[in-house]
Amino acid sequence: DSGVTQTPKHLITATGQRVTLRCSPRSGDLSVYWYQQSLDQGLQFLIQYYNGEERAKGNILERFSAQQFPDLHSELNLSSLELGDSALYFCASSPGGSNQPQHFGDGTRLSIL
Amino acid sequence: AQSVAQPEDQVNVAEGNPLTVKCTYSVSGNPYLFWYVQYPNRGLQFLLKYITGDNLVKGSYGFEAEFNKSQTSFHLKKPSALVSDSALYFCAVRGAGNMLTFGGGTRLMVKP
Numbered sequence: 001d002s003g004v005t006q007t008p009k010h011l012i013t014a015t016g017q018r019v020t021l022r023c024s025p026r027s028g029d030l031s032v033y034w035y036q037q038s039l040d041q042g043l044q045f046l047i048q049y050y051n052g053e054e055r056a057k058g059n060i061l062e063r064f065s066a067q068q069f070p071d072l073h074s075e076l077n078l079s080s081l082e083l084g085d086s087a088l089y090f091c092a093s094s095p096g097g098s099n100q101p102q103h104f105g106d107g108t109r110l111s112i113l
Numbered sequence: 114a115q116s117v118a119q120p121e122d123q124v125n126v127a128e129g130n131p132l133t134v135k136c137t138y139s140v141s142g143n144p145y146l147f148w149y150v151q152y153p154n155r156g157l158q159f160l161l162k163y164i165t166g167d168n169l170v171k172g173s174y175g176f177e178a179e180f181n182k183s184q185t186s187f188h189l190k191k192p193s194a195l196v197s198d199s200a201l202y203f204c205a206v207r208g209a210g211n212m213l214t215f216g217g218g219t220r221l222m223v224k225p
Contacts, residue, residue, distance in 0.1 A: 002156060031211065043203065043215040056212050090156055094211070099164040101147060102213060104156035 003027065004105035006091050012111045018079040021108045025072055025093030031055070032074040033094075033102055034066055038087035049074055050096055078110070086112045115140040115208040119216035126194045126223055134189040134219045136204030145207035146187045148178055150200045151218075157203060163187060174198070194223045 003026035011019055025032050034046040036059075045058035049068035060066075063081075068074045078085060088109050092102035116139045126132045138144055145164055149157035161172025168180045178189050187204060201220050205213040 002158070004156070006156075033212070035213075042217050045212040045214070048212060056209065058212055092157075096211075099145060099162070101159040101162055102211075103159060104149075106154070106156045 002103040002105060004091060004093050004103055006089075006105035006108050008108060009106065010109050010111070012113060013081060014113050015081055015083060017081050018077065019081065019110065021076040021078070021089050021091075021110075023074045023076070023091030023093075023105060025074070025091075026103055028095060029093035029103075030072065030096045031094045031102075032068055032072070033092040034060075034074070034076050035090040035092065035104075036087050037090060037107070041087075043090075046076070081112050083112050086110055115206045115214045117204050117206050117214055117216035119202075119204055119219045121219050122217070123220045123222060126221070128196050128223055128225050129193050132191050132194045132198070132221065132223070134202050134204075134221060136187045136189065136216055137185050138187060138204070138206045139185060140206050140208065144180075144185075144187075146178075146180065147205045147207070147213065148172065148176070148187075148189050149203045149205065149215075151203065152200050160189070160202075194221075196223050196225055199223045 005024040030051045033048045037043045046060040048056040066076045088107045090107045092104045094102045148160040163180045171177045204216045
């Protein structure tokens with residue numbers, strides 16, 4: 001068990017809808033990272049938050065947004081969903097130092113019908 | 114920008130034999146390198162990392178990795194494979210802002 005909790009485990013919705021994915025980092029970790037895993041794109045970094053502030057941005061679409069709350073949990077919001085957004089979305093956390101590994105949750109599997 | 118290549122989509126090895134999963138990287142500056150393993154329907158589990166120091170890094174579950182700066186490689190190794198090692202393995206390099214750039218993954222199949 002990595003200590004990173006993601007909910008829900010599965011999400012099925014339709015095109016055009018909006019969903020929210022939630023992540024609780026390991027106790028004491030200040031950094032939260034979001035990744036997308038799909039068959040065609042592989043594992044791609046989306047965005048990072050550190051202690052409530054956005055720290056780095058990757059290949060995140062404008063329809064997607066995220067935030068980290070004062071209790072350090074994070075949410076990834078996906079809107080105007082398209083079929084191509086179907087993927088596994090992972091959250092990872094780390095204490096924040098650059099030489100410390102990120103620990104991953106088990107992901108949320110998003111299916112767009 | 115950094116990049117990682119895992120040239121083999123799949124590696125097949127017999128149980129008890131040594132295994133190697135290959136990884137090459139490209140990054141400006143000093144490389145911070147990681148190996149992760151993913152089992153079905155699970156997240157990525159951290160195996161080991163190279164930050165600095167010895168070129169041979171030891172990690173979890175008997176895995177080790179050899180860092181070679183001249184060849185820009187970071188191959189994952191294990192002296193004796195187990196059937197339970199069968200999984201998807203990812204090599205990653207840390208870039209700006211601590212983001213990880215992953216290779217495409219290598220599926221390891223260990224046969225009894």
